[in-house]
Amino acid sequence: MLPNPLALITEITHRCPLHCVYCSNPLEMQKAAAELSTEEWVRVFREAGKLGVLHLHLTGGEPLARTDLTELISGARTAGLYVNLITSGIGLSEARLAALVEAGLEHIQLSFQDSREAEANEIAGTRGHAYKLQLSRLIRQFKIAFTINVVVHRQNLDHLADIITMAEELGPDRLEIANVQYYGWALRNRDLLLPTRQQVEQSQQTVAAAEERLRGRMRIDFTAPDYYARYPKACMGGWGRRLLLLDPAGQVLPCHAAGVLPGMRFDNVREHPLDWIWRESAAFQRFRGEDWMPEPCRSCERRTEDFGGCRCQAFLLTGDAAATDPVCTLAPTHGVVEQALNQISAGAVPSSIPPVPANWIYRPNPGAMSE
Amino acid sequence: MPAPDPNSKPRLAAGCRWAEANGSERMLMFPEGALRLQGTGREILERCDGQRSVQQIVDEMQAQYKTGESGRIEQEVSKFLESLQQKRIVDF
Numbered sequence: 001m002l003p004n005p006l007a008l009i010t011e012i013t014h015r016c017p018l019h020c021v022y023c024s025n026p027l028e029m030q031k032a033a034a035e036l037s038t039e040e041w042v043r044v045f046r047e048a049g050k051l052g053v054l055h056l057h058l059t060g061g062e063p064l065a066r067t068d069l070t071e072l073i074s075g076a077r078t079a080g081l082y083v084n085l086i087t088s089g090i091g092l093s094e095a096r097l098a099a100l101v102e103a104g105l106e107h108i109q110l111s112f113q114d115s116r117e118a119e120a121n122e123i124a125g126t127r128g129h130a131y132k133l134q135l136s137r138l139i140r141q142f143k144i145a146f147t148i149n150v151v152v153h154r155q156n157l158d159h160l161a162d163i164i165t166m167a168e169e170l171g172p173d174r175l176e177i178a179n180v181q182y183y184g185w186a187l188r189n190r191d192l193l194l195p196t197r198q199q200v201e202q203s204q205q206t207v208a209a210a211e212e213r214l215r216g217r218m219r220i221d222f223t224a225p226d227y228y229a230r231y232p233k234a235c236m237g238g239w240g241r242r243l244l245l246l247d248p249a250g251q252v253l254p255c256h257a258a259g260v261l262p263g264m265r266f267d268n269v270r271e272h273p274l275d276w277i278w279r280e281s282a283a284f285q286r287f288r289g290e291d292w293m294p295e296p297c298r299s300c301e302r303r304t305e306d307f308g309g310c311r312c313q314a315f316l317l318t319g320d321a322a323a324t325d326p327v328c329t330l331a332p333t334h335g336v337v338e339q340a341l342n343q344i345s346a347g348a349v350p351s352s353i354p355p356v357p358a359n360w361i362y363r364p365n366p367g368a369m370s371e
Numbered sequence: 372m373p374a375p376d377p378n379s380k381p382r383l384a385a386g387c388r389w390a391e392a393n394g395s396e397r398m399l400m401f402p403e404g405a406l407r408l409q410g411t412g413r414e415i416l417e418r419c420d421g422q423r424s425v426q427q428i429v430d431e432m433q434a435q436y437k438t439g440e441s442g443r444i445e446q447e448v449s450k451f452l453e454s455l456q457q458k459r460i461v462d463f
Contacts, residue, residue, distance in 0.1 A: 143385045
């Protein structure tokens with residue numbers, strides 16, 4: 001029997017004051033005019049609650065760019081959902097935070113780009129670091145769960161110990177340290193972001209020591225870079241198995257990046273009930289279960305653990321969305337990943353941001369894009 | 372990690388709450404997930420109200436489960452609360 005989805009991730013807008021070089025939004029972003037209305041979002045939250053969804057993750061773009069965020073939060077709570085806000089914090093005043101908490105916000109995840117201000121601002125393409133520090137102290141005064149998120153990569157992994165110390169001083173309940181995943185914007189910037197093997201090994205030791213030291217005070221969640229793993233990640237807990245993602249215009253996808261897959265049609269909550277999209281839509285059924293799997297996945301013992309890895313990564317690196325995720329050391333196409341790693345260790349790509357502005361490809365603000 | 376002080380008063384951490392999902396089943400919601408607890412786990416956690424001390428929770432559990440050895444119940448409550456604190460679900 002098909003299980004209920006556990007979580008709903010909503011990109012409520014693609015507008016954002018930051019331009020992070022590894023943004024998880026698609027390269028083709030939705031414009032403000034295409035966004036679902038307040039009423040449409042609240043209806044979707046009710047449908048999600050009925051479908052058995054437990055957690056709602058409000059993300060973007062920058063969700064604070066929606067002026068109706070307070071109404072969205074209270075609508076989601078009324079629908080019985082647990083409400084988490086994933087934010088850069090830019091634009092969040094004390095009064096607005098108080099209103100969000102009053103409306104029922106339960107958990108806030110605040111992103112940092114680095115512990116060093118200049119580097120953080122370079123990655124974000126915005127001067128936001130100093131404000132994030134101030135905001136963290138403000139958040140701690142409210143009775144909500146607080147997580148600091150830091151995306152790590154070659155340019156900041158050498159400061160990981162400082163990043164952990166920074167978080168420790170700001171006092172969140174959790175610190176999430178996630179290695180960049182290479183889709184969309186991050187894939188375009190991969191030569192500047194992919195860490196070295198030495199950095200990866202060092203970071204694992206740094207995290208293990210910090211976990212030991214901070215046990216009971218600050219929980220650390222660490223996501224290793226899958227390019228260096230032996231086996232792929234269980235992307236989204238399996239295609240159409242646990243999660244639904246809505247883009248700003250109401251398209252429902254199994255993950256952040258699935259829009260890149262060719263020949264896929266993603267249904268919209270403006271046209272179909274969420275329940276139907278989850279159970280019946282072609283997109284959610286496309287890679288659900290094991291029928292689509294090629295060898296070596298089909299006969300692999302791990303197929304019920306990692307579900308063949310990530311379909312988007314398979315497509316982006318091999319051109320075939322139904323291939324075994326090439327990060328898997330058993331995949332026939334694993335060579336494409338090894339080649340990328342060899343380039344890093346051979347120094348064929350710059351090892352750090354050059355003194356002149358690096359060739360970052362920044363994510364634009366869709367509100368500011370010309371037609 | 373020291374065992375919780377018998378006089379401390381455990382309570383649910385910020386961002387953690389009970390929820391009745393789909394009508395009947397009571398779940399503990401927290402930022403990364405939800406726990407469906409039954410039996411003693413649920414009985415202990417339901418007593419983490421910021422009013423009762425660890426000692427009181429142990430006493431109440433002992434009164435309820437008269438057959439249990441007193442030392443074992445104390446140890447189990449303590450271990451359970453410690454693991455929930457590490458998950459940032461309980462504060463004391």
